[in-house]
Amino acid sequence: MKMKWLKIPALLAAALVLGLASPVVAQEVAEMEALSAVDGEAAYAIDNMFLMFCAVLVLFMQAGFALVESGFNSAKNTVNILFKNLMDLSIGMILYFIIGYGLMYPGDGNGWLAFGQFGIGGNGADVAEAGALTLQVDWLFQVAFAATAATIVSGAVAGRMKFHAYLVYSAVLTAIIYPISGYWKWGGGWLDQMGFYDFAGSLVVHACGGFAALAGAIVLGPRIGRFTKEGKSKAMPGHSLPLATLGVFILLIGWFGFNPGSQLAIAGKDNTEAVMLIAVNTLLAAGAGAVLAMVVTWVLHKKPDLTMAANGVLAGLVGITANCDGVTNVEAIMIGAIAGILVVLGVKLLDKLKID
Numbered sequence: 001m002k003m004k005w006l007k008i009p010a011l012l013a014a015a016l017v018l019g020l021a022s023p024v025v026a027q028e029v030a031e032m033e034a035l036s037a038v039d040g041e042a043a044y045a046i047d048n049m050f051l052m053f054c055a056v057l058v059l060f061m062q063a064g065f066a067l068v069e070s071g072f073n074s075a076k077n078t079v080n081i082l083f084k085n086l087m088d089l090s091i092g093m094i095l096y097f098i099i100g101y102g103l104m105y106p107g108d109g110n111g112w113l114a115f116g117q118f119g120i121g122g123n124g125a126d127v128a129e130a131g132a133l134t135l136q137v138d139w140l141f142q143v144a145f146a147a148t149a150a151t152i153v154s155g156a157v158a159g160r161m162k163f164h165a166y167l168v169y170s171a172v173l174t175a176i177i178y179p180i181s182g183y184w185k186w187g188g189g190w191l192d193q194m195g196f197y198d199f200a201g202s203l204v205v206h207a208c209g210g211f212a213a214l215a216g217a218i219v220l221g222p223r224i225g226r227f228t229k230e231g232k233s234k235a236m237p238g239h240s241l242p243l244a245t246l247g248v249f250i251l252l253i254g255w256f257g258f259n260p261g262s263q264l265a266i267a268g269k270d271n272t273e274a275v276m277l278i279a280v281n282t283l284l285a286a287g288a289g290a291v292l293a294m295v296v297t298w299v300l301h302k303k304p305d306l307t308m309a310a311n312g313v314l315a316g317l318v319g320i321t322a323n324c325d326g327v328t329n330v331e332a333i334m335i336g337a338i339a340g341i342l343v344v345l346g347v348k349l350l351d352k353l354k355i356d
Contacts, residue, residue, distance in 0.1 A: 044125070058254055063247075065152075068310075071242070153209060161220060198322050200259045201262070252313060262278075278324045286320075
């Protein structure tokens with residue numbers, strides 16, 4: 001009987017301890033949930049700010065294109081080229097807002113052609129967490145890519161295309177052609193379903209703009225005086241190598257928005273390490289492209305050529321853009337080197353085909 005009475009105070013003490021501990025545990029759980037929510041919102045803000053910064057860098061590439069194209073062309077074409085670059089961005093962004101974004105990211109589709117909505121179609125993400133993006137910043141990043149694809153054409157048709165005709169060409173490319181080709185890969189279209197890989201747009205962006213430029217150059221024909229009557233290539237040096245070289249440096253800087261930004265997030269260990277690898281690979285490929293383009297030109301022509309080395313930088317950048325996230329630093333150098341060689345040989349091939 002005595003032992004029974006002794007158990008009662010012990011039970012009461014245990015109940016008192018548990019009763020006091022329960023609010024403490026509940027408070028700790030609530031604090032952990034609050035901290036988790038704060039961490040999610042912080043990562044959400046970091047990822048969106050990162051993408052906005054990268055979008056601005058890609059938009060800054062428009063200045064690089066303007067300088068490269070005008071510097072590598074004759075002085076009389078400068079105003080025309082600058083005007084076309086300005087309108088590429090201005091008209092292109094409006095058309096991409098109205099129809100292009102809906103064509104490129106329609107949601108469900110047949111894999112070839114679909115349309116989601118006019119405009120952007122929303123603002124914030126459903127949940128503020130790491131990796132979630134607002135539709136607004138996603139559009140900002142994507143329109144910078146669309147403008148890049150369009151402005152590639154400008155330099156290729158310089159001095160041979162009327163301004164109003166070029167505006168139509170650029171508008172169709174930005175509003176229809178680029179968004180559809182982008183949908184085939186990045187919007188979940190047939191190329192993506194087949195397993196095609198293009199991380200940041202070697203084909204989706206640069207080849208799209210490049211093939212459009214090639215088509216324009218073929219249809220318009222070479223500039224007057226570009227080839228002799230015998231069909232031999234005749235050099236037509238640009239009027240300002242300082243402008244062109246400065247433009248290449250600006251494009252190089254802008255590419256650090258193009259490639260690392262395509263990771264679409266930086267918060268978290270994995271994303272941070274991926275972004276840094278992409279950035280280093282991008283720089284290494286550019287340098288390797290410049291060196292090999294210079295060496296090959298030096299061997300072929302017995303002297304180095306600044307314009308080919310500059311084109312080697314751009315070739316290396318375009319070459320690494322497709323898989324900059326999935327190769328080592330050494331492999332990035334190899335890719336850039338091969339691209340630097342190919343750009344020199346490509347120029348030779350175009351001369352043989354009498355394409356200016």
